[in-house]
Amino acid sequence: MTADEISTIKEMPNNDYFVSGHGACPGCGVAIAVNNIMRILGSDTTVYVPASCLIVFSALYPTSAFRTPLLFTAFENTGAVITGIKAAQRRRGIEGTVVGIAGDGGTFDIGLQALSGAAERQEDVLYICVDNEAYMNTGIQRSGSTPFGAWTTTTPVGKVTQGKRQMKKDVMDLVIAHDPEYAATLSIAHYNDFIRKVEKAKHKSGFRFLHVLTPCVPGWRTEASKSVEIAKLAVETGMWTLFEYEEGEARSTYKPHTMRPVTEYLHMQGRFRHMDNDDLNTLQRWLCAKWYYHYGHDVEQPACAIYNGEKELHFDGDPLHGV
Amino acid sequence: MVMKALSADHAVAWGVRLAKAEVIPAFPITPQTLIMELLAEFISNGELDADLIPAESEHSVMSVAVGASAGGVRTFTATASQGLALMHEMLYAVPQNRLPIVMVNVNRTLGAAGGIWAEHNDSMPERESGWMQVYVEDSQEALDMTLQAYRIAEDERVLLPVMVCLDGFILSHTVEKVEVPEQGEVDAFLPAFVPRSSLDPSEPVMMNPIVPPEYTTEMRYQLDRAMDDSRNVVHQVDEAFKAAFGRGYGGLIDEYMMDDAEFALIVLGTAASTARAAVDELRAEGRKVGLIKLRFMRPFPHDELRRACSGLKALGVFDRSVSFNRYGPVFTEVSGSLCGSGVPITDHIGGLGGRDITVRDMRKVFSLIEASVEEGKVKRVYWHGLREAKG
Ligand SMILES: Cc1ncc(C[n+]2csc(CCOP(=O)(O)OP(=O)(O)O)c2C)c(N)n1
Numbered sequence: 001m002t003a004d005e006i007s008t009i010k011e012m013p014n015n016d017y018f019v020s021g022h023g024a025c026p027g028c029g030v031a032i033a034v035n036n037i038m039r040i041l042g043s044d045t046t047v048y049v050p051a052s053c054l055i056v057f058s059a060l061y062p063t064s065a066f067r068t069p070l071l072f073t074a075f076e077n078t079g080a081v082i083t084g085i086k087a088a089q090r091r092r093g094i095e096g097t098v099v100g101i102a103g104d105g106g107t108f109d110i111g112l113q114a115l116s117g118a119a120e121r122q123e124d125v126l127y128i129c130v131d132n133e134a135y136m137n138t139g140i141q142r143s144g145s146t147p148f149g150a151w152t153t154t155t156p157v158g159k160v161t162q163g164k165r166q167m168k169k170d171v172m173d174l175v176i177a178h179d180p181e182y183a184a185t186l187s188i189a190h191y192n193d194f195i196r197k198v199e200k201a202k203h204k205s206g207f208r209f210l211h212v213l214t215p216c217v218p219g220w221r222t223e224a225s226k227s228v229e230i231a232k233l234a235v236e237t238g239m240w241t242l243f244e245y246e247e248g249e250a251r252s253t254y255k256p257h258t259m260r261p262v263t264e265y266l267h268m269q270g271r272f273r274h275m276d277n278d279d280l281n282t283l284q285r286w287l288c289a290k291w292y293y294h295y296g297h298d299v300e301q302p303a304c305a306i307y308n309g310e311k312e313l314h315f316d317g318d319p320l321h322g323v
Numbered sequence: 324m325v326m327k328a329l330s331a332d333h334a335v336a337w338g339v340r341l342a343k344a345e346v347i348p349a350f351p352i353t354p355q356t357l358i359m360e361l362l363a364e365f366i367s368n369g370e371l372d373a374d375l376i377p378a379e380s381e382h383s384v385m386s387v388a389v390g391a392s393a394g395g396v397r398t399f400t401a402t403a404s405q406g407l408a409l410m411h412e413m414l415y416a417v418p419q420n421r422l423p424i425v426m427v428n429v430n431r432t433l434g435a436a437g438g439i440w441a442e443h444n445d446s447m448p449e450r451e452s453g454w455m456q457v458y459v460e461d462s463q464e465a466l467d468m469t470l471q472a473y474r475i476a477e478d479e480r481v482l483l484p485v486m487v488c489l490d491g492f493i494l495s496h497t498v499e500k501v502e503v504p505e506q507g508e509v510d511a512f513l514p515a516f517v518p519r520s521s522l523d524p525s526e527p528v529m530m531n532p533i534v535p536p537e538y539t540t541e542m543r544y545q546l547d548r549a550m551d552d553s554r555n556v557v558h559q560v561d562e563a564f565k566a567a568f569g570r571g572y573g574g575l576i577d578e579y580m581m582d583d584a585e586f587a588l589i590v591l592g593t594a595a596s597t598a599r600a601a602v603d604e605l606r607a608e609g610r611k612v613g614l615i616k617l618r619f620m621r622p623f624p625h626d627e628l629r630r631a632c633s634g635l636k637a638l639g640v641f642d643r644s645v646s647f648n649r650y651g652p653v654f655t656e657v658s659g660s661l662c663g664s665g666v667p668i669t670d671h672i673g674g675l676g677g678r679d680i681t682v683r684d685m686r687k688v689f690s691l692i693e694a695s696v697e698e699g700k701v702k703r704v705y706w707h708g709l710r711e712a713k714g
């Protein structure tokens with residue numbers, strides 16, 4: 001680690017390359033993540049942003065929230081465009097990070113092919129997915145990233161079905177299948193871990209992938225002041241896990257003390273308020289399996305203990321209503 | 324200069340090598356693949372210093388090209404048909420950002436009722452994308468226009484992408500004698516690319532932001548003017564090329580036997596050679612026919628055609644694609660240019676799906692053009708070689 005590397009929040013520079021004045025909603029997780037990522041990546045950075053909330057709130061001609069070079073073209077091509085930029089800059093002797101910052105739709109779904117292409121070719125680029133778990137820019141439609149049960153405008157709460165019926169796609173597994181140079185999950189609530197991972201990604205060369213959970217106020221139906229708290233609860237309940245992958249191995253970078261019931265996380269978000277006990281059970285069970293996969297038996301999991309004892313989970317009444 | 328026996332695909336690859344393109348994203352599709360294969364060979368033998376990027380789709384090919392060109396290096400790619408269609412979205416990102424990418428499209432049928440043979444219905448729809456489009460007739464012109472395309476595209480007054488279109492198989496896979504210029508001659512004709520602005524952290528720029536309605540009209544207007552202004556550059560570059568290499572192509576259109584012609588045909592691509600042979604035969608028989616080889620579909624030679632066609636008794640247009648709205652696209656464009664000129668125009672649709680066009684077919688086309696005056700038939704469309712269903 002060199003002297004100018006940042007490892008904790010105290011060492012964070014206050015030199016912004018993603019500046020205020022942009023049009024994100026108050027409390028936007030994407031804006032929080034990108035602002036901090038850009039502080040760490042610094043001035044030698046070239047940014048590509050595909051169609052998403054981020055491009056719309058940060059690059060309305062003639063203004064730009066980025067103080068670095070910025071390009072936008074389309075929705076599904078982040079992996080490819082950053083490949084081209086890097087090839088040109090390498091040939092011209094320009095050093096620095098070429099980064100693509102895409103939403104979950106632009107990464108999990110329509111952009112998956114270009115992502116896979118860039119990862120397979122082992123392009124020397126940084127790909128960051130800011131994951132707000134739906135197509136937010138077009139008004140909250142479900143994506144491959146939307147969690148089970150969540151309301152979106154295309155997974156409405158109707159008489160026959162309520163919310164999304166499928167589980168969240170595991171895009172990290174897909175990326176890791178390409179054996180990238182580096183891949184990590186980040187949370188806007190786990191600051192030092194966040195900084196360390198962005199730093200690491202910045203200083204490595206080869207294909208690097210960062211996946212950040214970015215709460216969305218209107219899309220998740222939350223309070224603007226709660227975004228960081230929600231991101232924290234995501235980790236404590238297992239809805240988000242913090243780990244990194246390098247040199248062929250994945251390891252947890254943060255282990256919660258005990259697993260909190262998922263309802264604590266769902267409770268804070270209007271998008272889950274309709275979920276009935278069956279759906280809550282289904283989600284909790286899925287989370288328990290995921291929890292063992294990530295943490296083994298190292299961490300206490302009272303919620304799963306009930307499940308393991310082959311007792312059905314029972315939530316008191318209808319805990320989410322009234323959020 | 325060395326003389327080589329080259330297919331048009333290989334002639335293009337030689338052109339790209341001589342132009343020293345630096346980033347070449349590629350994806351295979353017949354009948355384009357020969358271009359990429361030869362370029363890959365040049366690179367792996369150290370004869371061309373470039374990055375060949377094997378992207379995972381044509382959409383990504385054009386996305387890589389946009390990134391590389393915005394990153395400030397000379398960029399080349401080639402495609403055909405389905406590949407061009409898959410690029411469609413990305414084609415639109417290029418002209419408005421003034422990225423001088425050169426791409427060869429080897430014309431091939433697109434979609435259903437098609438195979439892998441020549442038809443212009445892949446590139447014709449893309450004439451609305453803001454790319455310049457030139458159609459070539461032989462392997463020499465394919466190589467020469469690859470070089471000219473870079474000089475036109477990178478000219479400060481233009482800064483637009485150029486699509487060089489050539490007929491699949493008829494040209495792409497047919498070996499002809501081609502003069503391959505020396506590297507030194509090409510370097511003198513085509514200086515190294517210096518981008519006007521590019522993605523470089525030492526001088527940050529924002530490219531292709533979201534544009535509110537207050538500015539879009541002006542940006543579109545600038546692009547339209549650039550396309551219009553490129554006409555002069557096309558002519559100047561052709562003249563400079565002629566001075567350097569001894570071959571000129573006439574710029575936007577190439578006229579043959581038009582001085583005293585009373586009847587003429589407009590045609591693009593390889594069919595021009597066939598039509599020229601028909602003109603020679605008919606002239607020998609004393610008929611006053613001429614030929615206009617339409618080279619550029621964008622910028623469309625409105626003024627050049629009005630001048631070349633004034634005084635004609637009748638004009639025909641040969642279309643190697645259909646708009647499914649009675650006429651072919653070239654006919655519609657020509658009619659727009661000649662509106663009010665009083666010259667009767669007929670449309671001749673033929674060569675679809677790569678079907679052969681013979682000198683006999685072209686003689687028939689000229690006869691129909693001549694007849695169109697006598698019979699007073701204006702704006703009729705003929706499908707050549709059509710076998711109509713019986714009963
Ligand atoms: C090819 C294409 N299809 C659809 C769209 C419309 N569109 C623009 S942004 C967007 C959703 C973006 O979702 P995501 O990637 O999750 O980013 P977010 O806005 O949620 O941050 C969609 C569907 C588009 N721009 N291009």
Ligand code: SF4
Pocket residue numbers: 023024025027028029030031053057132136137215216217218219
């Ligand atoms: S809709 Fe969500 S992601 Fe988009 S700007 Fe608002 S908070 Fe951010």
